[in-house]
Amino acid sequence: xxxxxxxxxxxxxxxxxxxxxxxxxxxxxxxxxxxxxxxxxxxxxxxxxxxxxxxxxxxxxxxxxxxxxxxxxxxxxxxxxxxxxxxxxxxxxxxxxxxxxxxxxxxxxxxxxxxxxxxxxxxxxxxxxxxxxxxx
Amino acid sequence: xxxxxxxxxxxxxxxxxxxxxxxxxxxxxxxxxxxxxxxxxxxxxxxxxxxxxxxxxxxxxxxxxxxxxx
Numbered sequence: 065x066x067x068x069x070x071x072x073x074x075x076x077x078x079x080x081x082x083x084x085x086x087x088x089x090x091x092x093x094x095x096x097x098x099x100x101x102x103x104x105x106x107x108x109x110x111x112x113x114x115x116x117x118x119x120x121x122x123x124x125x126x127x128x129x130x131x132x133x134x135x136x137x138x139x140x141x142x143x144x145x146x147x148x149x150x151x152x153x154x155x156x157x158x159x160x161x162x163x164x165x166x167x168x169x170x171x172x173x174x175x176x177x178x179x180x181x182x183x184x185x186x187x188x189x190x191x192x193x194x195x196x197x198x199x200x
Numbered sequence: 201x202x203x204x205x206x207x208x209x210x211x212x213x214x215x216x217x218x219x220x221x222x223x224x225x226x227x228x229x230x231x232x233x234x235x236x237x238x239x240x241x242x243x244x245x246x247x248x249x250x251x252x253x254x255x256x257x258x259x260x261x262x263x264x265x266x267x268x269x270x
Contacts, residue, residue, distance in 0.1 A: 070209065096253060097256060098254070098256060099257065100257040113258065115241070116256075116258075
């Protein structure tokens with residue numbers, strides 16, 4: 065499976081900037097959310113804001129709350145959960161960092177993504193290609 | 201021919217949605233069909249009202265960074 069997604073034109077701190085995005089179904093039982101996270105290979109793990117996880121039916125069940133930090137060093141409380149994801153018709157289990165706050169972006173990080181896809185960042189599109197089964 | 205889902209994300213990639221900054225928008229057939237500051241509330245409103253599930257996108261503010269587990 066091979067699928068290409070565009071870059072989104074946004075206003076960054078240095079003016080107009082293009083950011084890679086992807087179309088991803090997140091699935092938790094009967095709950096499905098179809099999202100456009102940033103494709104961010106700099107992120108260790110996929111990050112979902114609190115209300116997106118709530119839309120997926122995620123609940124806090126006494127798990128440890130971990131602090132996620134970016135280059136700003138600002139801590140973001142998260143809980144690690146596992147759901148299913150589907151990209152271009154390919155479905156796979158994915159660990160996600162469910163933020164316990166709302167003010168975070170949706171990021172598609174490396175964990176469970178680079179195990180399943182070869183991702184190529186081209187000038188005007190990002191290409192997801194499933195790895196051969198023996199490589200996953 | 202691109203699927204409707206790919207047409208929608210391509211539309212979103214080019215759209216000026218600055219009026220929705222900080223909100224979630226629901227996208228279907230190259231249109232914003234609803235919006236909210238809360239994704240769960242938005243999904244509950246839209247999930248049974250359309251021929252297929254709209255995409256939900258968060259319209260970000262400037263200053264995005266990457267995160268690491270530590």
